[in-house]
Amino acid sequence: MGGPPVTKRLLFTRLDGAGAVRRTDFNDRAWKPALVAAGVIPAPKPGERHQAAREHGMHALRHFYASVLLDAGENIKxxxxxxxxNDPGFTLRVYTHLMPSSDARARKAVDGLSGDTDPASDL
Structure with missing residues (x-):
């Protein structure tokens, strides 16, 4: 978010290298077979496609990315x-369940106000 814009190569490209990969191609040819190999989803029957399931689609990578950033303390904005x-409120509604508990941070902040840096001393 700071500094000049930088152009990077696409992470997922078409087989011919001419642009972004189509989500359905990636799901069918790379992502779903990898999930089958990992035992996450069953293999499709011969001649059939993998079952459609948003929770196991490429969109899961987006949620993983969000969860990693939230766990690292990145802010919602x-x-x-x-x-x-466009709306951080939308992001908050969608990803709130991925946010780590802030109980320990809250206790530490309040303890810091009183100069108590060892909460165990209250025992």
Whole structure:
């Protein structure tokens, strides 16, 4: 978010290298076979496609990315920008369940106000 824009190569490209990969191609040819190999989803029957399931689609990578950033302490406004959302409130509604508990941080902040840096001393 700071500094000049930088152009990077696409992470997922078409087989011929001429542009972004289509989501359905990636799901059918790379992502779903990898999930089968990992035992996450069953293999399709011969002649059939993998079952459609959003929770196991390429979209799962987006949720993984968001969860990693939230766990690292990234704020919702920045995450919203990274994900291309116009409204940080939307990002918060979608990803709240991925946010780590802030109980320990809250206790530490309040303890710091009183100069108590060892909460165990209260025992």
């Amino acid at each position: 920045a995450l919203s920008h990274y994900l291309g959302h």
